[in-house]
Amino acid sequence: MEKFTRLTSVAAALPQENVDTDQIIPARFLKTIQRTGLGKHLFAGQRYDAEGNENPDFVLNKPAYRKAGILITLDNLGCGSSREHAPWALLDFGIRCVIAPSFADIFYNNCFKNGILPIRLPREQCLALMEDASRGENARLTVDLEKQEIHRPDGEVISFEMDPFRRQVLLEGLDDVAQTLKNHEQSIREFEARPSRAWVPSTKQSGRPQSVIGAKGEQA
Amino acid sequence: MQNPVTPRTLYDKIWDDHVVKTLEDGTSLLYIDRHLLHEVTSPQAFESLRAAGRPVRRPDATMAVADHNVPTSDRSQPVEDPQSRLQIETLEANVKEFGVPYFPLRSRQQGIVHVVGPEQGVSLPGMTIVCGDSHTSTHGAFGSLAFGIGTSEVEHVLATQTLLQKRSKNMRVRVEGDVAPGVTAKDIMLSIIGRIGTAGGTGHVIEFAGSAIRKLDMAGRMTLCNMSIEAGARAGMVAPDETTFNYVKGRPFAPQGEAFEQAVAYWKTLATDEGAHFDEEVVLDAAEISPSVTWGTSPEDVLPITGTVPRPEDFADPAKAERIRRTLAYMGLEAGQKIAGTPVDVVFIGSCTNSRIEDLRAAAAVLKGRKVAEGVRAMVVPGSGLVRYAAEQEGLDKIFRDAGFEWREAGCSMCLGMNPDKLSAGQRSASTSNRNFEGRQGPDGRTHLCSPTMAAAAAVTGTLCDARDLLEPTMAEGAA
Numbered sequence: 001m002e003k004f005t006r007l008t009s010v011a012a013a014l015p016q017e018n019v020d021t022d023q024i025i026p027a028r029f030l031k032t033i034q035r036t037g038l039g040k041h042l043f044a045g046q047r048y049d050a051e052g053n054e055n056p057d058f059v060l061n062k063p064a065y066r067k068a069g070i071l072i073t074l075d076n077l078g079c080g081s082s083r084e085h086a087p088w089a090l091l092d093f094g095i096r097c098v099i100a101p102s103f104a105d106i107f108y109n110n111c112f113k114n115g116i117l118p119i120r121l122p123r124e125q126c127l128a129l130m131e132d133a134s135r136g137e138n139a140r141l142t143v144d145l146e147k148q149e150i151h152r153p154d155g156e157v158i159s160f161e162m163d164p165f166r167r168q169v170l171l172e173g174l175d176d177v178a179q180t181l182k183n184h185e186q187s188i189r190e191f192e193a194r195p196s197r198a199w200v201p202s203t204k205q206s207g208r209p210q211s212v213i214g215a216k217g218e219q220a
Numbered sequence: 221m222q223n224p225v226t227p228r229t230l231y232d233k234i235w236d237d238h239v240v241k242t243l244e245d246g247t248s249l250l251y252i253d254r255h256l257l258h259e260v261t262s263p264q265a266f267e268s269l270r271a272a273g274r275p276v277r278r279p280d281a282t283m284a285v286a287d288h289n290v291p292t293s294d295r296s297q298p299v300e301d302p303q304s305r306l307q308i309e310t311l312e313a314n315v316k317e318f319g320v321p322y323f324p325l326r327s328r329q330q331g332i333v334h335v336v337g338p339e340q341g342v343s344l345p346g347m348t349i350v351c352g353d354s355h356t357s358t359h360g361a362f363g364s365l366a367f368g369i370g371t372s373e374v375e376h377v378l379a380t381q382t383l384l385q386k387r388s389k390n391m392r393v394r395v396e397g398d399v400a401p402g403v404t405a406k407d408i409m410l411s412i413i414g415r416i417g418t419a420g421g422t423g424h425v426i427e428f429a430g431s432a433i434r435k436l437d438m439a440g441r442m443t444l445c446n447m448s449i450e451a452g453a454r455a456g457m458v459a460p461d462e463t464t465f466n467y468v469k470g471r472p473f474a475p476q477g478e479a480f481e482q483a484v485a486y487w488k489t490l491a492t493d494e495g496a497h498f499d500e501e502v503v504l505d506a507a508e509i510s511p512s513v514t515w516g517t518s519p520e521d522v523l524p525i526t527g528t529v530p531r532p533e534d535f536a537d538p539a540k541a542e543r544i545r546r547t548l549a550y551m552g553l554e555a556g557q558k559i560a561g562t563p564v565d566v567v568f569i570g571s572c573t574n575s576r577i578e579d580l581r582a583a584a585a586v587l588k589g590r591k592v593a594e595g596v597r598a599m600v601v602p603g604s605g606l607v608r609y610a611a612e613q614e615g616l617d618k619i620f621r622d623a624g625f626e627w628r629e630a631g632c633s634m635c636l637g638m639n640p641d642k643l644s645a646g647q648r649s650a651s652t653s654n655r656n657f658e659g660r661q662g663p664d665g666r667t668h669l670c671s672p673t674m675a676a677a678a679a680v681t682g683t684l685c686d687a688r689d690l691l692e693p694t695m696a697e698g699a700a
């Protein structure tokens with residue numbers, strides 16, 4: 001995973017609440033077995049018309065925002081499905097930082113796993129940053145994760161909260177799986193050996209033939 | 221670990237029993253008992269595993285099935301769409317290579333992962349259950365902690381059988397009293413979402429409690445927990461009780477005999493203690509819940525079927541008014557119109573919310589001896605091959621077919637429009653699924669969420685309507 005330290009970029013504003021993952025990447029584009037290549041389908045429903053032509057009014061199609069590295073929305077960004085294709089599509093488009101007053105839980109987690117920094121800010125600050133963003137190329141924002149600050153084009157600094165563990169993971173671009181195996185393998189083994197876990201059955205052994213389940217007369 | 225005398229919630233207890241280790245910053249490494257996989261969110265995870273040369277740590281705690289983009293028409297033919305076929309074949313190759321139990325596409329056990337897990341007894345009370353799918357919350361109906369994860373987390377669980385998690389807040393939604401005849405679990409859940417909103421549960425795990433919930437069968441509880449995610453919650457759960465144990469008993473992958481009795485003894489200790497703390501508490505009166513339907517493009521846009529669509533001008537907040545204006549335009553509805561009487565083009569009975577045998581029975585009760593209205597396309601997509609088979613044994617398929625419904629194979633189908641079952645632009649559906657987002661069932665499609673009973677009634681009349689008018693008089697009077 002790529003590290004996230006400091007980013008200076010144009011920001012694109014999408015002043016909507018509940019920007020769901022079906023909007024970010026519609027289901028018809030999930031039939032891939034790769035992580036890359038989804039950028040062209042980002043916000044497909046709004047970005048293209050039925051014939052696949054670009055909708056010139058959609059923010060990411062405007063010349064100033066074609067290289068936006070930051071996306072700002074209103075409340076509950078990323079609600080809906082757990083599809084990690086949403087952050088993959090954002091990343092593939094070039095977005096490394098998303099800012100909103102609130103996020104849906106799974107999407108918020110998924111961002112960190114892909115080197116995207118999600119920042120929660122009060123609504124008024126999001127609106128102020130959207131105002132900056134409306135000035136296009138002339139108004140770049142700088143997001144500094146080390147200092148937990150956003151620098152507005154007029155020089156004003158907005159600071160943001162960030163969980164220290166997650167911050168570290170992003171700053172160092174750490175691989176979660178390797179970290180867990182390295183630091184916790186012993187604890188996991190001990191946990192698995194606890195006698196209280198003996199009741200948990202295996203998914204490899206079926207206790208009886210399966211064809212009768214759900215038939216009438218069955219309890220259930 | 222908490223002090224044992226502190227009263228704990230169901231969530232607290234399952235959490236405590238699965239913490240491998242708590243890290244300095246308060247994050248916990250949580251052990252995962254069940255990992256369910258499907259074809260859409262797993263290929264990239266297996267790919268990374270392979271690249272790092274890592275095995276699946278616990279194939280015996282894992283189960284896979286293809287559901288999202290499988291065709292629900294003829295299964296004897298190869299999957300037509302090359303990309304869908306590739307995803308399914310990739311899953312099959314991965315489960316083989318990594319030794320993961322799998323229900324093949326042509327087996328009767330195949331179906332929607334959230335129907336199959338419970339049906340097979342793979343999902344059990346007291347467990348932590350994850351899947352790369354937000355509706356994993358369904359399995360919480362058993363008194364388990366079940367939640368959706370992203371693909372990177374899928375990889376983490378495959379490799380380590382754990383997840384790094386922060387404890388959520390506790391929320392309790394109590395529904396007390398008796399629902400009126402014709403009111404289903406779906407109506408209860410839509411009403412809850414209408415009340416607390418789609419972000420109402422954010423950061424929380426919801427425990428559903430109260431006398432109306434206790435009276436629900438497992439299918440109803442699954443419907444409820446399924447849509448916890450639409451209320452923004454991390455997970456939904458219902459404390460296990462006799463209804464749960466009776467359902468689980470004898471399922472293929474449940475503990476059998478003596479082991480089952482021991483498990484039940486443990487499961488009985490899980491219910492929330494008297495006096496346990498909830499960060500939020502919401503109470504609904506069951507008697508006030510009506511058959512419900514959504515009018516907009518967010519699951520919180522809920523109305524009783526007797527209600528009228530909102531008017532933008534009734535909202536002081538300009539952003540809110542604008543959203544309503546936009547939603548009405550998308551949905552092709554007039555401000556202030558009655559929702560009943562709105563004509564539908566498609567009726568979809570299926571999805572992990574409402575595709576179990578109980579749901580099909582409820583729909584068939586309305587359809588018996590009736591016909592689908594002219595010009596309406598109606599389809600039933602059972603949640604699993606076993607549900608389909610059971611329905612055929614009971615003759616439900618005949619009721620559906622005679623009425624003019626398509627009787628299909630199991631899968632997600634029109635719930636998300638990944639396989640060929642889609643709405644075309646401007647088409648309106650009455651759907652028993654869980655999401656009415658713009659374009660969810662096909663680009664520019666219009667979705668009205670409702671119960672199987674209501675969907676069946678819409679099929680018959682060709683419009684959204686009050687299903688109670690079509691139910692047997694004895695049932696409407698509460699005698700059934």
Ligand code: SF4
Nearest residue numbers: 355571572632635636
């Ligand atoms: S039925 Fe719909 S909601 Fe359920 S798992 Fe399938 S796509 Fe997701």
